[in-house]
Amino acid sequence: MKIKRVLLAAILVLPLLAGGTAFAQMHEGDGDQPVSSQTTATTDTPAARAERIKARKSKVTERLTLLKQNQVKLACRAASVKIKAAHAHIDNFGTKRAKVYSGLVTRLEGLSPKLKAAGVDTKQYDEQVAALKIKTTHFQSSFTGLKQVAKDIEAMDCTADPEGFMATLKEAREARMIAVKEGQEIRDYLRYIQGHICRDQNPATS
Secondary structure (H helix, E strand, C coil): HHHHHHHHHHHHHHHHHCCCCHHHHCCCCCCCCCCCCCCCCCCCHHHHHHHHHHHHHHCCCCCCCCCHHHHHHHHHHHHHHHHHHHHHHHHHHHHHHHHHHHHHHHHHHHHHHHHHHHHCCCCHHHHHHHHHHHHHHHHHHHHHHHHHEEEEEEEECCCCCHHHHHHHHHHHHHHEEEEEEHHHHHHHHHHHHHHHHHCCCCCHHH
């Protein structure tokens, strides 16, 4: 029965993130490890932001026509409130979700010695949790990048540099797609680990 109880504990931990943002909002304080950020006072200076925008513009091969630039100026000025709200949402969600992932990995790692004490071979389990930890680290890094782009969009003068604004907006969309993809990969992998734990629950050995 000891093995069954420990495996059940592992199974109960895994589905917690499968449901989307609700769990992140409920457990925003979870996680023993602080969430690191690559955004420092240095990267937030106007000069550093200007360099990032310049680099993004250099990747764009098609220049905006004068008509298009004027359209962007009007649209971005009108959307300034929405841009600020979007940045706040991204920053808040990314911080909470990273803490939840960190807390989850910590709890799963803590189950390993309990499984060993119950006589379970944890080699495959430990490998799976290590792989999950790498995935959550990649997600955190991607979301840090997304938060920086969102901050740049809010801080820049879109009417003075419509091409820089559009290039930064393009990078924000791409960064968001990467973060969403990596978040889905984490949820899928959690189900994969859960499936292995469920198969390890052999009533005959329990």
